[in-house]
Amino acid sequence: LQVLPAVQPSSVTVNGLTLTLAPTRETVSIGPFAKCLPDLDAALASTFGVTLPADFSTASGQDGLQLTRAAHHQWFAHAPAGASLMARLAPLCAGLAALTNQTDSRVTLYLRGTGADAVAAKLVPIDLAPDHFGPGSTALTLAGHIPVILSRPDGTPGLDFTVFRSFARSLHHDIHVAMKGGIPNSERV
Secondary structure, eight states, rough: OOOOOSSSSSEEEEETTTEOOOEEEEEEEEETTOHHHHHHHHHHHHSOOOOOOSSEEEEEEEOOOEEEETTTTEEEEETTTOOOOHHHHHHHHTEEEEEOTTTTTEEEEEESSSTTTHHTTTTOOOOOOTTTSOOTBEEEEEEETTTEEOOOOTSEEEEEEEEEEEGGHHHHHHHHHHHOOOOOOOOOO
């Protein structure tokens, strides 16, 4: 069975902006059980040096682990491919949280370069000003009609759009149209 890439081409550049399909990362959804959040945070801190963010942001720990607040009482743990993330989290989270492997269901598109905020503003209904949406910030929002987890990485001008794999091509198209100076009209009937 051959798995096709979520989008092709995997990278496009327009007016100094680059839209790229991010490398595959292992992704695990973490849903703490009732009253277990303090114990779960303690276990994560002792193993990875990071706790689950209380606000909508992304925190980085050891071994390339990132924890992103994804919803009310839901977080995503991300690690580089081959990190055996689920195998490492399962014993740590036993009795504390429900884990679901999301690696094959979500992809991330990187929009990089000066002007990324202006392009994204054509698609997302949130304030992207740095004092409202600074480095490490995360938002659950829509990009046009597509639900995304939007993040601003630390130290890199741009934005990350995490989306269900089945919506990746449509989102890629909409961002590409916005990069070329247009306003995506993918919702037109």
